[in-house]
Amino acid sequence: MQALTERQETILALIIHQYIDAAQPVGSKWLVDKYHLGVSPATVRNEMASMTEAGFLRQPHTSAGRIPTEKGYRFFVRSLLGETELPANEKRLISHQFHQARGDVDEWGRLAAAVLARHSRVASLVTTPHADRAIFKHLELINTRGNQVLMVLVLMGGDVRQQLLALTSTFEQAELSQTAQKLTNAAQNKSVKGVARLVEEFDGLAAEILLLVAGVMARVDGLAAGEVVRDGLTNFLGEPEFADTTSAREALRLFEERSFLDEVLAEVLEPASVGAVQVIIGGEGYWKELEKCSIVLARYGAPGLATGALGVLGPTRMAYGRTISAVRYVAGLMSDLVIESFEGQGTGRLAQ
Amino acid sequence: MQALTERQETILALIIHQYIDAAQPVGSKWLVDKYHLGVSPATVRNEMASMTEAGFLRQPHTSAGRIPTEKGYRFFVRSLLGETELPANEKRLISHQFHQARGDVDEWGRLAAAVLARHSRVASLVTTPHADRAIFKHLELINTRGNQVLMVLVLMGGDVRQQLLALTSTFEQAELSQTAQKLTNAAQNKSVKGVARLVEEFDGLAAEILLLVAGVMARVDGLAAGEVVRDGLTNFLGEPEFADTTSAREALRLFEERSFLDEVLAEVLEPASVGAVQVIIGGEGYWKELEKCSIVLARYGAPGLATGALGVLGPTRMAYGRTISAVRYVAGLMSDLVIESFEGQGTGRLAQ
């Protein structure tokens, strides 16, 4: 790839800014008039032509202005955007909201999704924290009636699974509680394998329960992420690129589909990549359903203990600066929450 | 409202059927040709004119066919549709799916939403079971590290809330477990008030925890419904009435907004109305954002113990027969699951 001159970079950045703002091809004269470039439209045209040649820009048709290509966006995001940060007052506002919801574990994901949707102005997506491997933490057995028992299984990292069991005979709550406590002590901090091995050391009710616990844990082990919370779907439909409903549908289908999310997370986010913000522009030629879309996402949490992912999905024509900084900041806050709750100490971002 | 003749009812029903199918105004000649009515187009035209006069039909413009008005749809649903049922083989299929997911409480809502979306071909919405009033069932305290404690509170009806506590001093897990058990025994089956009253009987850690429990329960008490699961968003966008994105946005915004759901549930569904399927057509003049939409919904569960709501949101031009029967059937299955798990006996629909 040939390098761009400084002036070309300036022009590219201006075109991208302008196009993100107005969703219309940007012409040379217009650009010169608006930004007082100090050169003539003809000069700008020459530069544009050469960048079109190089693949950073394209023309929807012969006599229209230029719009950025995916390559253009990528170059912009990687080389021209620099490290962006949210304004301090917005940070304070968000931090304050998170601080208030600090204790309410169920609320974290929803809040993060809402904040992301508002600041990025596109659709957001947050998975709840989820341990990379299922580690037993706590078990509770609750008698409902007859031989139905509600089993509440708490795993390390905050996963809570409810499971309804139909036992072969009825038990008193006292007996169930005793069993649960016994098993909690025995299985504490064990993995799926550990719990499975434990089955042989017990018999009767305890063994029966342990087997089910191991089963549930095995299912959790296989999941790439926890619950998914979505927000800002309507932001999506406002964008002109989705004025024709079929493309909006394509994108929304992916957004809705759990399997796609799992695929992206597996493909893009190394489990250990907490902190780094990934930008996928136009599906990177890999997901053709995402031709018109970009994804900005990051992992958050405490690697090895519990992590989750969060990000946004929007048109390629996205305000990358604002979005990336929002994703980075919210991921940081979520990491703090997770770390604070499972390790007892955070980086202190929330405390400010 | 003047009564319709039998022939008028037939014609109205045919027009609605046809319009639901093709989304195009229905003309007199077309109708006679397709359904071999045995009368001439002119006769049908006369009937159409009189029903237009009476407000059951309307014309998009002078020389177009007729389409149903909201009043027409309402009359159709109330008087002409009759009791519809899903085909037996579809019922079997659905029942089988639910049977398989029987134990997995977390999965119920997702499954119901998926089934509804598939069968109604519009967007579906399911709230998880939720007790009308918060009743204490079980408490668990889990030491994480430092003075952070994860409190898992199980309420009657299946609500499980996680709350993170920062205690004033650190405690051993054994001590926490003991306290949790003590409190579980004392607060068993108590309401918010009961738990609040209990605070005075304890001191130290126990009292501190109880206060927080009462707080969480009070918050749950105020909620109209549990978690919301959505599905089938993309079905929505396929419909021609949402080809222009702004109307799709309107509808989707409502669909996404929790507060609107709460409002509808409060307004439309009496807590005791389990089993009855409600149909809201065109917002009933009350919600003007729903002008082009209809909602079909029902409450499910065990009244007084735990209930939830489920339903679909789609264009007024909706296959009411199929949708209503799907909603009714799924609501029945969900009721069975809830009743079975909290009362130990269902109506047996699942067992078949």
Add this chain to the structure above:
DNA sequence: TTTAGCACTCTCGTGCAGAGAGTGCTAAAA
């Protein structure tokens, strides 16, 4: 009460012309 006939109305697709915006190219200026 029903029906045939007919004039009328409205939408939709197509073709066409003109305005507007922007480009590429060439030749002159810096």
Add this chain to the structure above:
DNA sequence: TTTTAGCACTCTCTGCACGAGAGTGCTAAA
């Protein structure tokens, strides 16, 4: 060598006219 002015060219978009098609309402006859 780089920049700029000038100009012809291309393409989209809008408005307009026109005809085909579909459906209606009305009138008068069966």
